[in-house]
Amino acid sequence: MPASETPGATAFQEGPALRLPVKAPEGGRHAVVHATSGTGASASTSAQTYPGFEALLDAVAATGQGPTGDELEELRSFGEAAAVNGTTLRALVVRHLSRTRAAWPAGTAGSDRVLAAVQQAVEALCEGYERAQQLAVRQQEAARREFIDDLLYGSGEPGVLAERAEQLGLRFSLAHAVAVAEGPVPYTEGDPVPRLVERAVTGRFGERSILLTTKDGRLICIAPGDQRQVLTYFAKQAHAATDGGRAAIGRPHPGAGGVVHSYEEALRALDLAGRLDLEDPVLQAADLLVYPVLTRDRQAMADLVRTTLGPLLKARGGPEPHLETLSAYFDSGCVTTQAARRLSLSVRALTYRLERIHQLTGSDPADPRHRYALQTAVIGARILGWPAQKA
Secondary structure, X not given: OOHHHOOOOOOOOOOOXXXXXXXXXXXXXXXXXXXXXXXXXXXXXXXXXXXXXXXXXXXXXXXXXOOOHHHHHXXXXXXXXXXXXXXXXXXXXXXXXXXXXXXXXXXXXXHHHHHHHHXXXXXXXXXXXXXXXXXXXXXXXXXXXXXXXXXXXOOOOHHHHHHHHHHOOOOOOOEEEEEEEEOOOOOOOOOHHHHHHHHHHHHHHOOOOOEEEEEOOEEEEEEEOXXXXXXXXXXXXXXXXXXXXXXXXXXXXXXXXXXXXXXXXXXXXHHHHHHHOOOOOEEEHHHHOHHHHHOOOHHHHHHHHXXXXXHHHHOOOOOHHHHHHHHHHHXXXXXXXXXXXXXXXXXXXXXXXXXXXXXXXXXXXXXXXXXXXXXXXXXXXXXXXXXXXXX
């Protein structure tokens, strides 16, 4: 049956129409060509037949020779062009089968040869069509990656970023927050871990203006600031999928610049967690604001570390065991039994270390008058990497 008599021709793939990003002549921006989904007869009636198709079949029937390599490549190119022009694969195939019926030889001697040629021609057309689809997917992935890089680096033009963001479901008129997760190894899009996390998040919340991606080996989730449950769920799923990896959630901020700000907050939170040995698997940047405040004057913090903790450099075995003792003591709320348990020490051994610290530094960790300066210096040492890096 001719294609024009085949109403309701559907697309080759169910779901959204094929989107082909094409480089615009100027400005380096991407235009998008939509391949229609083929609803109704319009896609079918617009399908064209490869020029010379009937002549090709006549020649095959007469000579017994199949299509040449050049003819097959021309068929692939024709199928590729059909995809770009919005023809559905079904319409393309139906059209050529219809023309095959019209060109069927009167006798039966050439039937097998013609059928073999038709099979080769249809395969070539489909290969070309699939080639265009693969190119479209690669171009879409490249455009998406370019957008994500521009967004998270804050390097894109605001108007262009906003336009491209809407295509991905983000509206910069709203505040957004960013969650970042990292595991024992770097991840890229398409890896099993990011796919597992994405399925979990979209399975529960849908796509709901959520952008899931990877960046520098980490998992990224961008969501509206009033949907904190999405980011928290993402962080928990990432923690589980990365075998105990850590996640951090930035604060909501408006506009494209707000996404960058939230992303940087999450990165800083992850960095602080590593330096301070924080045990929480999911960190809120808002809960860690005190640490940037403490280190805003880096020189003053370095002076405090050298003055308060410098005498520990003279301790037998170096300052590290004493820094570890102070960290465990302060993290335990200055309760010696809990601190000793953290360090797998006896209470007596822990008490001896605290007394030794008092002797060396002149500051008593158990004395509230000395405790704040000591604890602040210990935090500063961990952030600055002292004593491995000179403060």
